[in-house]
Amino acid sequence: MKIQQIAALAGVSTATVSRVFSHHPNIRKEVREHVLNVARQYSYRPRSSGKQKNIVIIVPYRQIYPASEFVDMVTSELIRELAQAGYRIELLPLDNLERLEEIAFCGAVGIGIDVPEKWDERFALPLIIIDKIPARRVPGVSFVHSDEKQGMDIAITHLAEHGCRKAGAILHGLPGKGNVDVRKKAVLQALKKNGLPFDDRLVRVTLEENFLEEMGKLLQLGIDGAFCGGGGNFGGIAAYALSLFGKKIPQDIRLVSSERQRISRYCIPPQTTITPDYEKTALAVAEQLDKMICGREFQPEVILPYSLIVRDSSL
Numbered sequence: 172m173k174i175q176q177i178a179a180l181a182g183v184s185t186a187t188v189s190r191v192f193s194h195h196p197n198i199r200k201e202v203r204e205h206v207l208n209v210a211r212q213y214s215y216r217p218r219s220s221g222k223q224k225n226i227v228i229i230v231p232y233r234q235i236y237p238a239s240e241f242v243d244m245v246t247s248e249l250i251r252e253l254a255q256a257g258y259r260i261e262l263l264p265l266d267n268l269e270r271l272e273e274i275a276f277c278g279a280v281g282i283g284i285d286v287p288e289k290w291d292e293r294f295a296l297p298l299i300i301i302d303k304i305p306a307r308r309v310p311g312v313s314f315v316h317s318d319e320k321q322g323m324d325i326a327i328t329h330l331a332e333h334g335c336r337k338a339g340a341i342l343h344g345l346p347g348k349g350n351v352d353v354r355k356k357a358v359l360q361a362l363k364k365n366g367l368p369f370d371d372r373l374v375r376v377t378l379e380e381n382f383l384e385e386m387g388k389l390l391q392l393g394i395d396g397a398f399c400g401g402g403g404n405f406g407g408i409a410a411y412a413l414s415l416f417g418k419k420i421p422q423d424i425r426l427v428s429s430e431r432q433r434i435s436r437y438c439i440p441p442q443t444t445i446t447p448d449y450e451k452t453a454l455a456v457a458e459q460l461d462k463m464i465c466g467r468e469f470q471p472e473v474i475l476p477y478s479l480i481v482r483d484s485s486l
Contacts, residue, residue, distance in 0.1 A: 241302065
């Protein structure tokens with residue numbers, strides 16, 4: 172179906188339909204909703220005109236998203252990759268989404284956020300969500316995230332291969348929020364796969380303020396290895412907590428954490444970490460956007476592997 176047919180069915184001009192799908196701010200709300208309703212009825216999605224090249228990157232406001240380095244690294248790679256593809260970029264905090272009603276754009280990328288309510292009804296434009304595992308398929312939305320099961324597996328397997336006989340984990344987050352439940356399940360599976368004890372008590376889920384208490388509980392269980400990751404600066408906090416309990420790394424406790432580029436390699440000892448591939452993430456997002464904007468078939472979910480960076484804390 173062509174844009175002219177949608178215009179005829181909606182009883183408006185072709186230019187009006189074009190403005191609706193480029194999200195032009197001067198279209199009345201009732202006209203926009205009418206055109207979008209007709210388009211949905213006939214399963215119509217526009218192709219990019221080649222003129223509208225604005226991409227909105229929606230970033231979480233830091234007060235509710237502690238993994239600021241992840242956001243910074245992904246954003247910098249996205250800006251570089253999308254600029255090379257000819258897109259113009261606008262950064263928008265999650266708490267200012269109403270501005271989307273005032274700007275023209277052809278697609279959006281959200282980092283570590285949930286899909287905004289009624290996205291497909293409000294905008295009918297491509298949206299890619301980074302660092303969220305989808306609970307369900309969402310029309311017009313693609314998810315790009317790291318392979319949490321693989322990441323937890325390489326961390327625990329590394330500990331097992333370097334002599335740990337009872338490993339535990341502290342994962343950043345709150346039960347039922349984000350990806351932490353998937354990570355916890357994956358850690359338990361990795362413990363079992365490697366022939367290590369896999370008691371549920373060995374995998375703690377917490378925020379920074381309760382980290383010391385949770386580490387104490389793991390030490391009481393007799394662990395000789397720990398994986399601390401998933402957000403915040405759990406690697407640095409782990410090193411501090413273990414020193415308070417009189418434990419040396421790696422002599423008493425071998426440690427693997429999530430990579431923090433400005434911290435991990437400078438800890439004493441330098442920390443073994445798992446890390447997402449920021450460059451490949453940005454490339455996957457750019458490729459998905461091109462497909463979605465041009466009306467080609469796209470992947471509803473792109474899963475990328477973690478890498479293991481081996482340093483002294485686990486050897």
